[in-house]
Amino acid sequence: xxxxxxxxxxxxxxxxxxxxxxxxxxxxxxxxxxxxxxxxxxxxxxxxxxxxxxxxxxxxxxxxxxxxxxxxxxxxxxxxxxxxxxxxxxxxxxxxxxxxxxxxxxxxxxxxxxxxxxxxxxxxxxxxxxxxxxxxxxxxxxxxxxxxxxxxxxxxxxxxxxxxxxxxxxxxxxxxxxxxxxxxxxxxxxxxxxxxxxxxxxxxxxxxxxxxxxxxxxxxxxxxxxxxxxxxxxxxxxxxxxxxxxxxxxxxxxxxxxxxxxxxxxxxxxxxxxxxxxxxxxxxxxxxxxxxxxxxxxxxxxxxxxxxxxxxxxxxxxxxxxxxxxxx
Ligand SMILES: Cc1cc2nc3c(=O)[nH]c(=O)nc-3n(C[C@H](O)[C@H](O)[C@H](O)COP(=O)(O)O)c2cc1C
Numbered sequence: 001x002x003x004x005x006x007x008x009x010x011x012x013x014x015x016x017x018x019x020x021x022x023x024x025x026x027x028x029x030x031x032x033x034x035x036x037x038x039x040x041x042x043x044x045x046x047x048x049x050x051x052x053x054x055x056x057x058x059x060x061x062x063x064x065x066x067x068x069x070x071x072x073x074x075x076x077x078x079x080x081x082x083x084x085x086x087x088x089x090x091x092x093x094x095x096x097x098x099x100x101x102x103x104x105x106x107x108x109x110x111x112x113x114x115x116x117x118x119x120x121x122x123x124x125x126x127x128x129x130x131x132x133x134x135x136x137x138x139x140x141x142x143x144x145x146x147x148x149x150x151x152x153x154x155x156x157x158x159x160x161x162x163x164x165x166x167x168x169x170x171x172x173x174x175x176x177x178x179x180x181x182x183x184x185x186x187x188x189x190x191x192x193x194x195x196x197x198x199x200x201x202x203x204x205x206x207x208x209x210x211x212x213x214x215x216x217x218x219x220x221x222x223x224x225x226x227x228x229x230x231x232x233x234x235x236x237x238x239x240x241x242x243x244x245x246x247x248x249x250x251x252x253x254x255x256x257x258x259x260x261x262x263x264x265x266x267x268x269x270x271x272x273x274x275x276x277x278x279x280x281x282x283x284x285x286x287x288x289x290x291x292x293x294x295x296x297x298x299x300x301x302x303x304x305x306x307x308x309x310x311x312x313x314x315x316x317x318x319x320x321x322x323x324x325x326x327x328x
């Protein structure tokens with residue numbers, strides 16, 4: 001058992017979270033993560049309405065009696081989703097942990113606090129972690145350059161970002177981006193984090209509700225198999241490398257604007273990749289840690305393996321180095 005400030009604060013067994021994943025963070029996956037003793041998050045905006053989210057929370061409660069949370073991704077949008085109504089659905093469903101991401105969650109904090117909901121805010125920069133602590137979140141998750149999805153624009157890898165953030169925030173902190181095994185968890189703890197957040201590793205599990213061919217593609221991919229799209233729009237997203245993402249990057253490099261790639265990046269096409277299993281049909285999200293993923297295990301196996309490997313690394317390999325000065 002690895003006890004950290006994170007496991008204490010959120011009342012879970014293992015210092016591992018499964019971050020929000022659009023189209024993937026559904027009850028099947030989140031309940032499996034909860035049952036494995038880690039902390040999973042349903043993705044609020046995967047549900048078309050706040051009512052549908054309430055139903056999904058109910059479904060998840062039927063599959064686990066352990067704690068789980070909901071991810072609320074706050075994106076800049078011309079017509080934003082009804083965030084206040086999603087927030088209400090979370091609170092009224094009795095969920096006690098929320099992962100916020102995207103923009104500053106400040107407007108949501110008072111109501112979450114008033115209803116004893118703990119907020120874990122995901123950031124991509126030290127300054128944003130400091131700000132999040134200041135506005136009263138309970139914990140931060142810091143996403144490095146390696147991560148799937150939105151790494152921000154600073155390009156700071158976890159090796160620097162995690163300790164730099166640990167120096168500046170005093171609340172519990174989860175390291176995110178590039179973690180897929182016990183070695184990563186030990187490294188994160190050594191760098192000052194209280195646990196790890198994983199997306200891509202959980203995407204490639206038996207319970208992830210996506211087509212098997214996408215999981216097989218992740219196993220086939222190595223650490224070079226991502227593209228960074230929307231760099232020129234200052235809204236970078238790290239996604240799996242495929243015919244479509246490479247075309248988007250080429251158009252951007254050629255001076256193309258959003259209008260020139262809109263047809264390629266449509267969310268509906270990405271969703272179809274997960275449903276129909278053609279990895280080249282649209283944009284889908286995956287991170288550098290594809291290079292560390294070689295199988296499609298159950299969620300329980302992933303969590304157990306990571307914790308066991310981490311414990312062995314700490315208690316044996318690293319401890320032996322200290323006592324004998326010789327690497328195992
Ligand atoms: C398929 C997929 C969809 C994602 N969608 C979201 C999302 O909707 N909101 C969010 O905050 N993060 C999203 N993420 C990011 C993850 O929550 C997590 O921060 C990231 O995957 C960590 O990096 P890793 O993949 O290297 O573990 C997504 C990641 C993946 C792989």
